[in-house]
Amino acid sequence: MIELVDITKEFSSSKNEPILGVDNVSLTVNRGEIFGIVGYSGAGKSTLLRCMNILERPTTGVVKVDGVDLLQLSSKQLREARQSIGMIFQGFHLVASKTVFENVAFALKAAGVKKEEIKTRVEELLEIVGLKDRIYQYPAQLSGGQKQRVSIARALANNPSVLLCDEATSALDPSTTKSILALLKRINKEFGLTIVIITHEMEVVKDICHRCAVMQDGRIVEQGNTYDIFSNPSDPLTKKFIDTVLSFDLPSRLLQTTTGKLLQLHFWGEIAAEGVVSDMLQSHKVKGNILHGKVEYIQDVPLGIFIMDLNGAEEEVNQAIEYLRERVSKVEVLQHEQSD
Amino acid sequence: MSSLIEILPELNIAFFETLLMVGIALLVAIVFGLPFGIILYVTDRGLFLENRWIKGVVGVLINLVRSIPFIILLVFLLPFTNFLLGTTIGPLAASVSLSVAAIPFYARIVESSAREIDKGVIEAAIAVGASPWMIIKHIILPEAKPGLIAGLTITAISLIGYSAMAGTIGGGGIGDLAIRYGYYRYDNTVMFTTVILLIVLVQAVQYFGDFLAKSVNKR
Ligand SMILES: Nc1ncnc2c1ncn2[C@@H]1O[C@H](COP(=O)(O)OP(=O)(O)OP(=O)(O)O)[C@@H](O)[C@H]1O
Ligand SMILES: [Mg+2]
Numbered sequence: 001m002i003e004l005v006d007i008t009k010e011f012s013s014s015k016n017e018p019i020l021g022v023d024n025v026s027l028t029v030n031r032g033e034i035f036g037i038v039g040y041s042g043a044g045k046s047t048l049l050r051c052m053n054i055l056e057r058p059t060t061g062v063v064k065v066d067g068v069d070l071l072q073l074s075s076k077q078l079r080e081a082r083q084s085i086g087m088i089f090q091g092f093h094l095v096a097s098k099t100v101f102e103n104v105a106f107a108l109k110a111a112g113v114k115k116e117e118i119k120t121r122v123e124e125l126l127e128i129v130g131l132k133d134r135i136y137q138y139p140a141q142l143s144g145g146q147k148q149r150v151s152i153a154r155a156l157a158n159n160p161s162v163l164l165c166d167e168a169t170s171a172l173d174p175s176t177t178k179s180i181l182a183l184l185k186r187i188n189k190e191f192g193l194t195i196v197i198i199t200h201e202m203e204v205v206k207d208i209c210h211r212c213a214v215m216q217d218g219r220i221v222e223q224g225n226t227y228d229i230f231s232n233p234s235d236p237l238t239k240k241f242i243d244t245v246l247s248f249d250l251p252s253r254l255l256q257t258t259t260g261k262l263l264q265l266h267f268w269g270e271i272a273a274e275g276v277v278s279d280m281l282q283s284h285k286v287k288g289n290i291l292h293g294k295v296e297y298i299q300d301v302p303l304g305i306f307i308m309d310l311n312g313a314e315e316e317v318n319q320a321i322e323y324l325r326e327r328v329s330k331v332e333v334l335q336h337e338q339s340d
Numbered sequence: 341m342s343s344l345i346e347i348l349p350e351l352n353i354a355f356f357e358t359l360l361m362v363g364i365a366l367l368v369a370i371v372f373g374l375p376f377g378i379i380l381y382v383t384d385r386g387l388f389l390e391n392r393w394i395k396g397v398v399g400v401l402i403n404l405v406r407s408i409p410f411i412i413l414l415v416f417l418l419p420f421t422n423f424l425l426g427t428t429i430g431p432l433a434a435s436v437s438l439s440v441a442a443i444p445f446y447a448r449i450v451e452s453s454a455r456e457i458d459k460g461v462i463e464a465a466i467a468v469g470a471s472p473w474m475i476i477k478h479i480i481l482p483e484a485k486p487g488l489i490a491g492l493t494i495t496a497i498s499l500i501g502y503s504a505m506a507g508t509i510g511g512g513g514i515g516d517l518a519i520r521y522g523y524y525r526y527d528n529t530v531m532f533t534t535v536i537l538l539i540v541l542v543q544a545v546q547y548f549g550d551f552l553a554k555s556v557n558k559r
Contacts, residue, residue: 053467082469093464097482097558106478110470138558154468 001194002029002052002162007061009047009218021047022058023218029211031161034188034195036209036226038202038241044218045198049164052196053085054078066161083111086155090167092147094139100126100150101135107157125153129183145176152183156193163187165197169204181208202245206230206298214238227298231268232330248292248307258291260311263321266330267295267304276327277308284320286312307334347530350517355537357431358513361506362499365438369446369495374488376402376443377450378476388462389472402444410441410502414509434511438499446495453487454480486557493549497542504538514538 004027010018022044029035037045050056051063054070063070070081094103104122113121126132129149139147148168155163165184169177185208187193197209205212205226213223214237222235230246233239255262265277281288293306310317325331376398382388383395408416414437418428421436457480465475481488504515514534522531 055463055467079469079471082467085467087464087467089460089464091458091460093458093460095461095465095479095483097485097556106465106470106474107468109478110465110468110474140559151464154464157468 001031001033001066002027002196003062003064004028004048004051005062005064007048007051007058007063009044009051009056010059020044020218021056022051025061025218025220027213027220027223029194029196031194032188032192033210034184034197034208036205036212037196037198037215038200038205038212039215039237040200043215045215046166047218048215049166049196049198052162052164053082053087055087079110083107083158084160085162085164086152086157086160087164088148088151088155088166088168090170092139092144092151092171094147094150094154096139099136099138100131100142103139103150104153104157107154111158113158121157122153125156126150128156128187129153143176144172145180148172148176148180149183152180152187156187156191159191161194163193163195165195167198167200170199170201177204178207184208202241206245206296210299214241227268227301227303230296230298231266231303246294246296246303246305248294248305250292250307254291258289258309260287260309261317261321262291262334263308263310263324264332264334265304265306265308265324265328266332267302267306268329269301276324277306280320280323280327284312284323285316286310286320288320344529344533347517347521347533351514351530351533351537354512354514354517354534355541357511358500358503358515358541361431361435361438361503361511361513362496364432364435365442365499366492366496368435368439369442370492373443373446373495374450376447378454378480380447380451381454381480382472382476388466388475402447405440405444406448410437411505413437413441414506418509429510431512434503434506434513438502438506441502442495442499445498446491449491449494450484450488453484453491456487457483486553489549489553489556493546493553496545496549500538500542500545514541 004025007022007025008020009022011021013019025048037048039045047056051058052065054063058071065081065085068081070078073081095106098106101122104125105118108118108121123132123135126135129152131146131149131153134142134146139150142150169180172180181204184195188195197204199205209226211224212226212229213220214235215221216237222229222233222238229238230242233242277288277290288311289309291307291309293304295302295304297303310320312320321331321333379398380395383391405413417437417440421428421433424436425433427433461483462475462479465479503511503513504518507513507516508519514537518531518534521527522534
């Protein structure tokens with residue numbers, strides 16, 4: 001659906017050295033998926049997203065949306081192409097002097113929709129985002145979540161095939177964030193809309209993204225299925241992001257009193273964790289304690305992580321670990337001092 | 341010393357002459373100054389009609405006129421006024437130089453009130469595929485409206501001041517009256533009356549302008 005090939009964006013700066021906003025990024029977003037891009041501030045996420053509708057013209061590279069090479073279009077053709085690429089922003093960017101109705105209607109007018117059709121279409125759109133009763137109010141009279149709903153309605157006005165979201169929930173509180181994410185998820189399902197979401201919250205990725213990419217210094221350091229990224233991150237930065245959602249803080253007092261080997265067990269998907277562990281304890285001469293455990297649902301698939309302490313003769317413990325390795329998705333032996 | 345009653349008809353005429361000059365100049369400011377101001381804004385760096393040449397030429401032209409003191413502009417434009425109207429006397433003739441001064445004055449105000457608009461709003465309009473003309477008409481003008489009206493108020497008040505200068509070289513209006521009676525004939529009554537009239541006029545314009553700017557502000 002969206003194809004970026006070797007995208008580089010340089011910004012000229014007052015100094016001689018140009019700033020590299022995006023550094024040679026290639027990326028494919030499939031039709032109908034929700035794709036997340038995470039990274040710290042200044043990583044180049046917004047710049048990359050803005051290259052997808054040429055709000056920012058890449059210095060080099062190819063941008064294809066729905067098979068159309070956007071960089072080859074005339075300005076009129078580009079305007080038409082943009083009508084099928086919706087975009088929402090952290091700051092909503094609604095026109096303060098226009099009512100909710102007029103804000104949404106503007107997008108339709110821009111696409112040359114006839115006046116008679118505009119009214120019914122606007123009502124339809126506000127119905128979708130659940131704001132029909134606010135149709136004649138001004139943005140100043142709405143809450144942040146409501147403003148974002150209006151901007152979603154505006155972005156969806158011309159039946160786009162893609163929706164670009166630049167930190168769409170960063171200005172909202174956690175419960176409003178949940179409701180906006182639920183709305184995006186629903187739109188994705190109902191209309192088959194391809195969505196690209198930029199965020200610095202791993203929670204957002206975990207909740208709704210099918211695939212994601214992690215960015216640093218203008219480059220993509222890792223990308224893949226959200227579940228794979230969460231269960232088996234390879235880049236240190238990715239790990240750091242995952243830790244914001246999946247980290248364990250074991251009390252140091254507890255660690256000092258443990259005498260055996262500390263294991264971290266991963267259960268990916270539907271593996272009956274308790275069964276495996278109790279079978280292991282029965283078939284081996286070891287004693288085990290589960291110190292910590294957590295099951296997160298990523299894209300509705302469970303990801304279980306348990307930390308346990310194994311005691312017994314060295315030989316027996318090693319055999320038990322072998323036994324687990326065969327049955328558990330991932331077994332890591334933790335160093336005591338590491339998990340402080 | 342003439343009594344107030346005696347000069348009342350003349351005062352009346354002078355008042356309407358001032359309104360006429362300022363009114364015409366304001367109208368010209370809107371018709372020409374507004375588009376020039378918008379051009380200055382949209383051709384600026386990073387905006388959707390970025391164009392260094394147009395921006396440069398219009399900018400220099402506007403600064404040129406603005407850097408000439410009004411009293412000199414007034415004299416300088418006499419031949420042009422004569423060519424345009426066949427006379428250099430009267431409120432209509434005075435309105436020519438007032439208009440020429442008003443255009444760049446208002447254009448700069450338009451430019452700076454357009455700059456106040458949140459760039460993100462314009463970006464959102466570009467992202468939905470709106471044409472430059474649609475963005476100007478449906479986003480920039482409505483969003484800048486309170487500033488445009490406040491700017492018109494400032495322009496009107498400056499023009500009232502300038503109109504007194506135009507009066508000195510035969511333009512008519514309240515300023516002309518004040519100078520003829522107050523300066524040449526030492527008639528303080530007329531002098532004070534005209535001053536009070538000017539104060540009332542400026543206050544009224546300011547009040548009305550503020551009211552209008554406030555009533556269109558939806559923030
Ligand atoms: N218009 C610009 N001119 C110059 N440099 C820019 C411009 N836009 C972005 N940059 C630079 O490009 C880099 C990437 O910026 P970008 O806004 O894409 O980061 P980001 O990942 O979106 O960060 P944030 O999370 O803070 O929004 C930064 O170093 C930034 O300073
Ligand atoms: Mg950003």
